[in-house]
Amino acid sequence: MASKDSGWNPWELFRESPEELxxxxxxxAMRTTARAEWLKKxxxxxxxxxxxxxxxxxxxxxxARMARxxxxxxxSTITMFKGFMLYVFPLGLLCYGMNRSLKNHYRRVDSGEIPADKEKFRFMW
Incomplete structure (x- = not known):
């Protein structure tokens, strides 16, 4: 069981120091004066x-936004890197994955693990 004087007081947790106040x-005060000036104008x-x-x-x-x-x-280096990461790398990864999947599938068909009549890509060509 926790002791009565644990040092943690939730009522003092979010108190501001005098400097922060x-x-x-x-x-x-700055907001008030700026608002009063705006209303006056x-x-x-x-x-x-x-x-x-x-x-x-x-x-x-x-x-500054327009001068940007x-x-x-x-x-050129950043542009080439972004082009590689956004276009070349994903397409290469997709082609590699599809090629690996097809090789694995045809290896299983050739070994007889999958019968020829149950082949997934039978009517593709």
């Missing part, structure tokens, strides 16, 4: 009325 409060009656609020961080993100395609340089 300060960080949480700081993030909450959104509900400004003297704005142009386009309904779009320009955010430089979002613009940087979208520009302009700056992409394919490397």
């Amino acid at each position: 300060k960080i949480i409060e700081k993030r909450k 959104r509900t400004n009656p003297y704005s142009s009325g386009s309904g779009y609020i320009f955010d430089p961080a979002v613009q940087r993100h979208m520009s 395609y302009h700056l992409f340089k394919p490397h």
Whole structure:
């Protein structure tokens, strides 16, 4: 039987330290000020009325995403490796497996283990 003082208290398991609480409060304050600024810009009656609020961080993100395609340089070694792993290797593995299966089947037919009239591929050719 477990002792009364095992050192494990489920009520203290998910308690935040005072430093973590300060960080949480700081993030909450930042979110509140950002939300207030956004609402102020959104509900400004003297704005142009386009309904779009320009955010430089979002613009940087979208520009970086579009520049990714302009700056992409394919490397021949990676392309050949991917082509081999996606096309050549699976087809080779499939052909090897089918060839091995057929050889095994015809070996069993030739040895008499499978009768000729019960052959699986009798009407194939």
